[in-house]
Amino acid sequence: MTKEELEKRINEIEWDDFEMKTAQNKLPNDVWETVSAFSNTSGGWIVLGVHQHGKKFDVVGCDDPEKIESDFLNTLRNGQKFNVKLTAWGKKYNIDGKIVLAFYVPSSLCKPVYFGSSINTYIRTGSGDRRATDMEAMAMLRDQSFGSRSEQPVEGTSIKDLNPISLETYHNHVMRFNPSFPYVDLPMEQFCEKVGICTSKGELTFGGMLMFGGRDVVQSHLGNFWIDYLEIPGTSYSDAKVRYTYRLQEQDNIWESYQLIIQRLRNFCDNPYMALPNGVGPEDESQLYALREGLVNFCAHSDYFSPMHPTIRVYTNRIEFQNPGRFMFPLEEIRTQLHSLPRNPSLIRFFRYAKLGENAGFGIDKMLTWEKLTGKNVDFKSDLVCSTVTYWFSDQASGQASGQAGGQAGGQVSEQVSEQVSEQVSEQVSEQVQILVNAIRENVYSMFEIQRRLNISSRRYVLVEMLTPAIEQGYVLRAYPDKPRHPKQRYYLSEKGLKLVK
CATH class of the missing domain: 1.10.10 (Arc Repressor Mutant, subunit A)
Known part of the structure; x- marks a missing residue:
């Protein structure tokens, strides 16, 4: 940050990556809340030597900048105040003869970051520091195993705990749509080991269990597992005459859920008629193809260890894919850079082996074809707890979706x-x-x-x-x-x- 950039920001407002504090004689006590907040979110600048008067900021400078700088950096690095050792880098500015210190605190790889006790875990929202909720703190803890949890074995399980029909239909699908796959002709147990459904010792991986497991084994290890899908006859719950006109019943695993949901999504977009069980062909460039990529990413990137359910809501003007778990890359880069950061790598591989997902990093690009095909946006949102991808309908599709909802509105879906x-x-x-x-x-x-x-x-x-x-x-x-x-x-x-x- 140059001096000109700093002076410009001082004349604007504080926001999620910029915080100003007086610190004329010593470090203020609330500076550690900001350190925790920046470390737990996306990082940011702490500027010392600026005093706030209402909505205006005055440069007052630091009387002893060398001591303040030493106290700040030593506290971060000695590992006594915070639960982890932190780093920061600083710059010194002379503004009208007054010394201003600026420290950039990066997002920590090890979260949650707190001082004293875990109750002092903060996150940054807008221009303020907010104490993290228990759910937010737990989400940060789960993120420490990002990309590895689905690969780990589930003790005491075996291939016998899989849903045999799920496994057979998946294997048949791979044979049909990816006949050159190198392990497709192996005996089933060897096939499961090679693709990562189970380990060499015969235990299921968490990814294999989630994708193909029987109800009993999934519920015994992940009792909260459920992919929720609802069709809502309105633009929100409040303007819908009934809460929903269709709700997917609980399924044993991800593979079962995927097959049912993709068939439902056919009803809400233009797609060519193809008598294929997965609803789309390998060269399909329809709206359904864009939705399929969203569904695959939704299934593969969800935090299944969260108390939240992955949920798809189909309104009359949009489809929302809401996942527990945050995006692990900046949202501003989503349209310009390719990212290969799946939360559950084994799940994305299972879909790719079946030709139901793009190569790593390219799924977002295919999802965004929705905008070219419909003229409507695909929006991305994320916080510490969940992430949401929204496909907006064109005016014509909105009318079709309203008709779908109206035709179904006759009572909520029964369990029978x-x-x-x-x-x-x-x-x-x-x-x-x-x-x-x-x-x-x-x-x-x-x-x-x-x-x-x-x-x-x-x-x-x-x-x-x-x-x-x-x-x-x-x-x-x-x-x-x-x-x-x-x-x-x-x-x-x-x-x-x-x-x-x-």
């Missing part, structure tokens, strides 16, 4: 499959039924075989969104029509369904 079916049969049935019909064609299949052909691991989704509507509309018949739950139940197309085959 039968109630879900009655509410959802009328919305977007044709496309889902078409995909199912194309998969069955002239053959007869069990429910499990249909899931395998669709490459959709969620039995609930196939039943509620595809099979039941197809049966009710007469496109699909049961082999045992009077016994829907017959253990040998099979499904095939009616004459009406055969005419629908593309």
